[in-house]
Amino acid sequence: xxxxxxxxxxxxxxxxxxxxxxxxxxxxxxxxxxxxxxxxxxxxxxxxxxxxxxxxxxxxxxxxxxxxxxxxxxxxxxxxxxxxxxxxxxxxxxxxxxxxxxxxxxxxxxxxxxxxxxxxxxxxxxxxxxxxxxxxxxxxxxxxxxxxxxxxxxxx
Amino acid sequence: xxxxxxxxxxxxxxxxxxxxxxxxxxxxxxxxxxxxxxxxxxxxxxxxxxxxxxxxxxxxxxxxxxxxxxxxxxxxxxxxxxxxxxxxxxxxxxxxxxxxxxxxxxxxxxxxxxxxxxxxxxxxxxxxxxxxxxxxxxxxxxxxxxxxxxxxxxxxxxxxxxxxxxxxxxxxxxxxxxxxxxxxxxxxxxxxxxxxxxxxxxxxxxxxxxxxxxxxxxxxxxxxxxxxxxxxxxxxxxxxxxxxxxxxxxxxxxxxxxxxxxxxxxxxxxxxxxxxxxxxxxxxxxxxxxxxxxxxxxxxxxxxxxxxxxxxxxxxxxxxxxxxxxxxxxxxxxxxxxxxxxxxxxxxxxxxxxxxxxxxxxxxxxxxxxxxxxxxxxxxxxxxxxxxxxxxxxxxxxxxxxxxxxxxxxxxxxxxxxxxxxxxxxxxxxxxxxxxxxxxxxx
Numbered sequence: 001x002x003x004x005x006x007x008x009x010x011x012x013x014x015x016x017x018x019x020x021x022x023x024x025x026x027x028x029x030x031x032x033x034x035x036x037x038x039x040x041x042x043x044x045x046x047x048x049x050x051x052x053x054x055x056x057x058x059x060x061x062x063x064x065x066x067x068x069x070x071x072x073x074x075x076x077x078x079x080x081x082x083x084x085x086x087x088x089x090x091x092x093x094x095x096x097x098x099x100x101x102x103x104x105x106x107x108x109x110x111x112x113x114x115x116x117x118x119x120x121x122x123x124x125x126x127x128x129x130x131x132x133x134x135x136x137x138x139x140x141x142x143x144x145x146x147x148x149x150x151x152x153x154x155x156x
Numbered sequence: 157x158x159x160x161x162x163x164x165x166x167x168x169x170x171x172x173x174x175x176x177x178x179x180x181x182x183x184x185x186x187x188x189x190x191x192x193x194x195x196x197x198x199x200x201x202x203x204x205x206x207x208x209x210x211x212x213x214x215x216x217x218x219x220x221x222x223x224x225x226x227x228x229x230x231x232x233x234x235x236x237x238x239x240x241x242x243x244x245x246x247x248x249x250x251x252x253x254x255x256x257x258x259x260x261x262x263x264x265x266x267x268x269x270x271x272x273x274x275x276x277x278x279x280x281x282x283x284x285x286x287x288x289x290x291x292x293x294x295x296x297x298x299x300x301x302x303x304x305x306x307x308x309x310x311x312x313x314x315x316x317x318x319x320x321x322x323x324x325x326x327x328x329x330x331x332x333x334x335x336x337x338x339x340x341x342x343x344x345x346x347x348x349x350x351x352x353x354x355x356x357x358x359x360x361x362x363x364x365x366x367x368x369x370x371x372x373x374x375x376x377x378x379x380x381x382x383x384x385x386x387x388x389x390x391x392x393x394x395x396x397x398x399x400x401x402x403x404x405x406x407x408x409x410x411x412x413x414x415x416x417x418x419x420x421x422x423x424x425x426x427x428x429x430x431x432x433x434x435x436x437x438x439x440x441x442x443x444x445x446x447x448x449x450x451x452x453x454x455x456x457x458x459x460x461x462x463x464x465x466x467x468x469x470x471x472x473x474x475x476x477x478x479x480x481x482x483x484x485x486x487x488x489x490x491x492x493x494x495x496x497x498x499x500x501x502x503x504x505x506x507x508x509x510x511x512x513x514x515x516x517x518x519x520x521x522x523x524x525x526x527x528x529x530x531x532x533x534x535x536x537x538x539x540x541x542x543x544x545x546x547x548x549x550x551x552x553x554x555x556x557x558x559x560x561x562x563x564x565x566x567x568x569x570x571x572x573x574x575x576x577x578x579x580x581x582x583x584x585x586x587x588x589x590x591x592x593x594x595x596x597x598x599x
Contacts, residue, residue: 001204001205001543001544003540003541003544003595006540007537007595012596037552038535038536038551038552038553038567039552039553039557039560039566039567040536040566040567041566061566062534062536062566063534063535063536063537064534064536064537064596065536065537129540132536132540135536
């Protein structure tokens with residue numbers, strides 16, 4: 001069992017020094033998600049400026065995978081438009097469902113998955129450990145929920 | 157806690173699949189762990205990278221001896237039919253096997269009557285059965301507005317949520333015993349908690365997280381003085397301790413089969429017969445009735461009243477084989493061994509730096525589940541590294557979130573031994589923990 005495939009250096013770095021951690025103002029919506037199996041939890045805030053994700057802040061308690069994933073996710077989505085960030089969310093979910101076999105991204109040779117997901121590609125190894133996929137998705141799910149609520153708020 | 161000098165219960169049925177041809181004696185025999193392990197095929201499994209399985213998750217579910225696996229296979233291969241309602245030969249065989257399992261379990265737990273043993277699908281269902289029929293009961297038994305239900309902070313969620321639901325639905329008030337820093341029940345306010353408004357006291361006998369063995373008989377006696385019923389979650393107790401419900405003092409006792417060497421899908425609610433006879437049905441359906449007309453029905457006496465529909469027949473037969481196996485080994489010996497291996501685990505874990513045990517750190521009034529946190533490494537990550545070395549433990553809140561919160565932990569790692577656990581396996585755990593600390597750079 002290749003532990004190092006799961007605990008990539010990039011993941012452990014994000015775990016030890018998480019980016020964008022801590023709850024900040026201003027924000028539009030706040031969500032709280034838990035993994036009912038293990039009790040891992042995250043409180044996450046999203047601030048939108050027009051169509052742009054201008055800030056994501058969070059307070060998370062959980063394992064290295066869930067913590068590092070929230071850190072990588074915030075790096076990726078801050079500064080992106082909501083549709084771009086939602087696309088990255090879909091990419092990450094697809095990566096988690098790949099069972100560890102990431103296919104060459106023929107459709108996007110100019111911008112392949114590993115470029116789009118940046119540090120997030122380090123989570124490819126997590127897909128081989130089914131029990132840990134929920135950990136990697138916890139922050140993303142909280143973010144998606146927060147954005148959905150923020151977008152609903154804006155629509156009169 | 158039962159006293160050590162009381163006689164062992166004798167099964168009403170003859171044990172068919174005993175692992176050792178020992179004469180039953182009062183003296184506690186020492187377990188031949190190596191020989192017992194030979195009865196458990198899964199224990200010779202090798203996992204990824206050819207690591208031998210080190211199974212330290214028995215509080216989650218126990219492994220199954222060949223005798224139980226054979227009983228299940230033989231039932232399906234040779235005797236399968238529905239019970240009670242099939243009039244043919246196979247129906248008679250299946251019914252005899254199912255009711256024989258009830259006899260074996262009644263004997264194993266010291267039930268004065270076989271009719272006090274109600275089969276359910278697991279301990280959760282048994283506890284939900286108890287909570288629901290107490291909401292629907294007539295007269296004094298009914299829990300209603302102004303009544304109080306008392307539980308404890310160390311309960312498994314399955315002995316918290318059914319009582320929360322009961323209280324929400326009836327207007328009763330839920331109260332609970334707190335815990336001491338050592339992980340034992342704080343009984344200092346027992347006079348306040350158990351009072352004339354108390355209708356039910358429901359508590360765990362052996363904690364699945366802290367390992368604590370609670371003074372069930374003492375608390376049940378206080379409950380009785382106050383006119384309250386005592387319900388006991390014995391899911392971790394029946395596998396580990398000699399149990400005699402006739403002297404325990406409890407009114408209802410729930411446990412599950414799969415932690416007791418038996419199959420999943422079978423649990424037991426034991427109840428005093430006169431109490432069961434006063435309680436209304438839980439689920440309605442086949443075989444729980446006396447007669448049915450379009451306008452109304454009348455109900456069968458216990459235990460059938462509480463066993464609607466086709467029951468888990470093969471699973472009951474498997475559980476019967478499991479308790480026969482344990483009777484053959486001797487529960488006094490199982491308890492003594494559990495004490496011995498737990499003391500060893502506590503001693504070895506104390507040698508690993510950065511480990512904090514949640515629960516009693518001495519093997520006194522303590523079951524075999526040992527939960528702990530490792531400074532600087534999340535329990536998930538600990539269990540992942542251990543798993544890569546073939547060591548199976550549980551990581552998470554073990555369905556005991558309030559008890560974790562009490563000790564300031566979101567989750568923990570839990571190692572739990574059983575009669576087949578070797579000292580070498582505890583050593584493998586300790587080596588794995590040392591490796592984990594160095595892998596995550598906290599050593």
